[in-house]
Amino acid sequence: MSWRADIGLEVHVQLRTRSKMFCACPNAFGAEPNTQVCPVCLGYPGALPVINQEAIRLTVRTGLLIDAHINLRSKFDRKNYFYPDQAKNYQISQYDQPLCVGGHLDFSVNGESRRVGITRIHLEEDVAKNIHFDADSGVDFNRAGTPLMEIVTEPDLHAPEDTLAFLQALKQVLQYGGVSDCNLEQGNIRCDINCSVRRADAVNLGTKIEIKNMNTFRGVFRALQAEIPRQIRELERGRAIVQETRRWDDAAGRTESMRGKEDAHDYRYFPEPDLPPIVLSEETITAWRAELPDLPAARRARFVAAFSLPEYDAGVLVSDKEVADYFEETVAAGAPAKAASNWIMTELLARVSESGESIRDLKVAPAGLAALIQLVENRTINGPTAKEVLATMLVEGGDPGEIVSKRGLAQVSDAGALENFIEQVVASHAKSVADYRAGKQPAFEFLIGQVMRLSRGKANPQLVRELLKAKLG
Amino acid sequence: MSEPTTWTLAESARRVREGAISSLELTDAYLDRIDRLDRAIGAYLTVDADGARAQARAADERRSRGERAPLLGVPVGIKDVLNVSGWPCTCGSRILEGYRAPFDATAVERLRAAGAIPLGILNMDEFAMGSSTENSSRQLTRNPWDLERVPGGSSGGSAAAVAADLCPAALGTDTGGSIRQPAALCGCVGLKPTYGRVSRYGLVAYASSLDQIGPLTKDVRDAALLHDVISGRDPRDSTSLDLPPTSLASGLGRELTGMRLGLPAEYFIDGMDPEVETAVRAAVEQCKALGAEIVPISLPQTRYAIATYYIVATAEASANLARFDGVRYGRRVPGEDPIDMVERTRAAGFGPEVKRRIILGTYVLSSGYYDAYYLRALKVRRWIRAGFDEAFRSCDALLTPTSPSPAFRFGERTGDPLQMYLSDIFTVTVNLAGICGVSLPCGFTKAGLPIGLQVIGPALGEAAILRVAHAYEQSTEWHTRRPNLAVGEGAA
Numbered sequence: 001m002s003w004r005a006d007i008g009l010e011v012h013v014q015l016r017t018r019s020k021m022f023c024a025c026p027n028a029f030g031a032e033p034n035t036q037v038c039p040v041c042l043g044y045p046g047a048l049p050v051i052n053q054e055a056i057r058l059t060v061r062t063g064l065l066i067d068a069h070i071n072l073r074s075k076f077d078r079k080n081y082f083y084p085d086q087a088k089n090y091q092i093s094q095y096d097q098p099l100c101v102g103g104h105l106d107f108s109v110n111g112e113s114r115r116v117g118i119t120r121i122h123l124e125e126d127v128a129k130n131i132h133f134d135a136d137s138g139v140d141f142n143r144a145g146t147p148l149m150e151i152v153t154e155p156d157l158h159a160p161e162d163t164l165a166f167l168q169a170l171k172q173v174l175q176y177g178g179v180s181d182c183n184l185e186q187g188n189i190r191c192d193i194n195c196s197v198r199r200a201d202a203v204n205l206g207t208k209i210e211i212k213n214m215n216t217f218r219g220v221f222r223a224l225q226a227e228i229p230r231q232i233r234e235l236e237r238g239r240a241i242v243q244e245t246r247r248w249d250d251a252a253g254r255t256e257s258m259r260g261k262e263d264a265h266d267y268r269y270f271p272e273p274d275l276p277p278i279v280l281s282e283e284t285i286t287a288w289r290a291e292l293p294d295l296p297a298a299r300r301a302r303f304v305a306a307f308s309l310p311e312y313d314a315g316v317l318v319s320d321k322e323v324a325d326y327f328e329e330t331v332a333a334g335a336p337a338k339a340a341s342n343w344i345m346t347e348l349l350a351r352v353s354e355s356g357e358s359i360r361d362l363k364v365a366p367a368g369l370a371a372l373i374q375l376v377e378n379r380t381i382n383g384p385t386a387k388e389v390l391a392t393m394l395v396e397g398g399d400p401g402e403i404v405s406k407r408g409l410a411q412v413s414d415a416g417a418l419e420n421f422i423e424q425v426v427a428s429h430a431k432s433v434a435d436y437r438a439g440k441q442p443a444f445e446f447l448i449g450q451v452m453r454l455s456r457g458k459a460n461p462q463l464v465r466e467l468l469k470a471k472l473g
Numbered sequence: 474m475s476e477p478t479t480w481t482l483a484e485s486a487r488r489v490r491e492g493a494i495s496s497l498e499l500t501d502a503y504l505d506r507i508d509r510l511d512r513a514i515g516a517y518l519t520v521d522a523d524g525a526r527a528q529a530r531a532a533d534e535r536r537s538r539g540e541r542a543p544l545l546g547v548p549v550g551i552k553d554v555l556n557v558s559g560w561p562c563t564c565g566s567r568i569l570e571g572y573r574a575p576f577d578a579t580a581v582e583r584l585r586a587a588g589a590i591p592l593g594i595l596n597m598d599e600f601a602m603g604s605s606t607e608n609s610s611r612q613l614t615r616n617p618w619d620l621e622r623v624p625g626g627s628s629g630g631s632a633a634a635v636a637a638d639l640c641p642a643a644l645g646t647d648t649g650g651s652i653r654q655p656a657a658l659c660g661c662v663g664l665k666p667t668y669g670r671v672s673r674y675g676l677v678a679y680a681s682s683l684d685q686i687g688p689l690t691k692d693v694r695d696a697a698l699l700h701d702v703i704s705g706r707d708p709r710d711s712t713s714l715d716l717p718p719t720s721l722a723s724g725l726g727r728e729l730t731g732m733r734l735g736l737p738a739e740y741f742i743d744g745m746d747p748e749v750e751t752a753v754r755a756a757v758e759q760c761k762a763l764g765a766e767i768v769p770i771s772l773p774q775t776r777y778a779i780a781t782y783y784i785v786a787t788a789e790a791s792a793n794l795a796r797f798d799g800v801r802y803g804r805r806v807p808g809e810d811p812i813d814m815v816e817r818t819r820a821a822g823f824g825p826e827v828k829r830r831i832i833l834g835t836y837v838l839s840s841g842y843y844d845a846y847y848l849r850a851l852k853v854r855r856w857i858r859a860g861f862d863e864a865f866r867s868c869d870a871l872l873t874p875t876s877p878s879p880a881f882r883f884g885e886r887t888g889d890p891l892q893m894y895l896s897d898i899f900t901v902t903v904n905l906a907g908i909c910g911v912s913l914p915c916g917f918t919k920a921g922l923p924i925g926l927q928v929i930g931p932a933l934g935e936a937a938i939l940r941v942a943h944a945y946e947q948s949t950e951w952h953t954r955r956p957n958l959a960v961g962e963g964a965a
């Protein structure tokens with residue numbers, strides 16, 4: 001018997017705005033608890049919400065990036081439930097008239113291209129953070145009221161691998177759109193999973209299980225790896241799946257029941273009377289559409305066309321928006337494109353993937369890398385020295401030109417000095433000289449290596465080669 | 474010179490401006506009268522004597538420097554539902570015990586900008602839910618015209634204070650009649666402005682789509698003056714309307730020639746107090762004598778108004794009052810866990826009427842009932858608005874009673890919530906339609922209780938209704954009558 005899983009996601013994305021959704025408090029991560037609060041986001045009596053227009057723009061921009069229909073008229077609603085992480089004990093959200101409906105996101109899994117339908121995108125306010133101490137609990141309201149965009153997908157995903165690839169593609173779009181920092185450690189992206197299983201030939205979807213509050217992509221992947229077989233096992237034992245909400249226990253590696261359907265909240269949505277409907281004009285949408293950035297596929301094509309990069313290089317560079325931006329800035333600072341691409345792909349990305357940092361966290365800025373490449377291009381230093389300089393820059397920062405002059409690393413291209421090294425090597429390696437003259441090429445390479453050693457790596461290898469060849473002629 | 478506490482707001486402002494009295498003297502006169510009389514009335518929950526005196530001195534200082542402001546140096550009373558920075562704001566509820574307002578409501582800020590001095594906090598029905606101020610958890614407020622009777626509600630403290638000359642004017646709020654009904658029962662003027670005229674920022678919400686702040690005053694001109702001061706666009710309230718400032722006080726006249734006033738049949742119902750009907754019909758005749766044309770009309774929607782109101786208002790209230798959970802401010806009753814704490818806090822903090830309305834509102838929004846109640850109420854609400862729109866195509870304003878009865882006795886209606894709800898039968902329609910209405914005295918019962926006439930206008934029709942009200946008022950002497958508080962004074 002073969003089974004098929006159907007997976008849909010509700011992805012919550014924290015938007016990159018300066019202020020919160022309905023008040024002027026900063027939307028920033030990491031401040032002392034309860035320092036970024038005001039009567040509005042603390043739900044004080046008499047305080048009223050005012051819509052952050054930037055959050056509206058970013059949500060619509062996301063909709064435009066995934067080909068959604070933008071509702072010119074939408075509204076906010078109150079979602080009612082009691083929980084201490086909610087200042088008002090209702091959340092301002094959007095119920096039946098979200099900002100965006102429909103749309104799709106294309107991505108590829110193992111080279112195969114796929115499309116996932118987007119049901120809707122709406123805007124709401126985030127909740128506070130509950131903190132549990134030994135004896136009691138506290139609430140940090142800094143996050144309360146920050147803008148949160150919810151993207152709901154169709155159940156178009158069918159495996160953990162698909163789902164992971166989709167999330168990565170979505171993250172790319174959000175980063176490209178400048179919509180969110182997509183910093184997972186800071187909880188910028190969180191999601192709920194809807195997952196059901198049915199016989200491969202069944203027409204209707206199976207009974208849906210919701211897995212709440214996933215904070216990492218890896219968690220989503222692992223939860224699905226555990227949940228899909230669990231549902232299949234149940235069905236194979238002839239047991240029905242009962243609609244419920246489950247949570248993922250990462251340590252135990254399994255999902256467990258949180259609450260059944262009968263305990264589901266009745267959120268009692270109704271239109272938010274404190275806020276007028278959101279009305280957008282066609283002109284506004286057109287203007288916002290004109291500001292859309294290249295998405296990865298378009299950017300890759302542009303890199304190939306404009307910079308004559310190989311498809312492979314372009315693909316690697318655009319897979320992370322920050323890397324692609326870094327590359328473009330390096331080129332803009334004067335580095336030849338192919339050289340910049342080589343340095344970024346071989347040296348910097350290795351470094352970044354080792355440390356888990358972002359390329360922007362490196363002590364080498366695009367201008368610094370461009371300057372380094374320039375030193376190689378004009379033969380001030382050779383390749384191995386450049387790698388050494390880069391290693392220094394990665395640790396200490398600094399200007400490559402200064403590092404080279406301070407340490408006397410500049411390449412020796414003075415023929416007189418090099419002849420001197422060559423004479424010493426020829427004198428002390430008679431056997432190799434004889435081997436070379438007998439037609440053994442490796443002996444020549446050995447002799448070059450000896451000259452380089454004597455120059456402590458600073459000799460211009462091209463010049464050494466020419467001079468040595470002439471000498472042994 | 475007459476007793477300063479009998480002066481209107483306009484008169485007080487003028488005399489301070491002219492130097493006939495200092496702001497400090499005027500303020501002291503009120504503080505002294507409150508001291509002597511309010512034990513009998515119970516209008517004030519808190520009087521900020523020191524703060525008021527300090528501001529009075531500052532106002533006198535400003536005046537001596539030649540500064541001008543429309544209400545410079547004149548004290549005003551504030552309903553307990555408005556945030557006044559540093560003051561308690563309990564909304565007549567135990568659940569806000571200990572809460573102090575961290576900011577000024579926009580209306581209060583505008584009062585201050587006009588030079589007025591917030592004098593003290595006035596009693597009200599808990600969270601503005603009620604029509605007699607008996608739902609206050611704090612104290613009883615008595616009707617100055619008969620201390621055995623209610624002042625109306627929910628702005629009962631504001632109406633009683635104005636009627637008893639304990640302040641020249643007060644701010645109240647009106648969700649279903651809470652300014653107009655107590656104004657009628659206490660014999661003063663109460664204006665419910667068009668929804669969106671006055672910023673609700675700093676007004677503790679009962680029903681956000683219906684709430685509106687407005688003045689309670691001794692005459693119509695004062696209501697216009699105070700409206701001009703507190704109204705206008707406020708970026709902190711997204712529902713406030715972006716309109717040029719009003720100058721209603723300057724547009725008041727004495728005759729009504731050319732005005733068409735509608736008389737809706739549905740506002741004269743079986744079971745209403747005959748003395749009220751007689752007084753209101755006499756007022757209609759008086760308006761005719763002043764030149765108005767009286768147009769009989771029909772508003773068949775009226776019979777559904779109370780039901781619609783109690784669905785819309787309670788639904789919104791059930792969410793608005795959810796924030797009172799003991800987590801961040803106000804009263805907290807400890808519990809075994811956070812949820813238990815919230816439940817205990819709310820059980821102890823809210824009074825029975827508030828609980829009744831929260832439960833009702835929760836019910837009408839519940840899945841399975843939403844369409845039958847809340848959604849249908851929204852439809853009826855639009856229909857009510859359409860009915861008024863239709864009426865205002867042929868009329869400039871409507872004349873109705875404000876309340877079907879004069880002030881009733883304490884306890885008379887507390888046992889029967891539905892009977893109490895019917896007190897608002899003539900006022901809730903105005904809130905549901907988002908239009909404006911004013912109540913003013915139009916006579917007294919044989920027992921000496923005031924009777925209120927309501928003038929209803931279209932959205933942004935304040936100028937028209939105040940013009941009608943003012944012309945009528947100036948042709949009568951009802952607004953000059955004062956309750957005899959000699960007995961109260963002796964007892965105090």
Ligand SMILES: [Zn+2]
Binds near residue numbers: 023025039042145
């Ligand atoms: Zn805030």
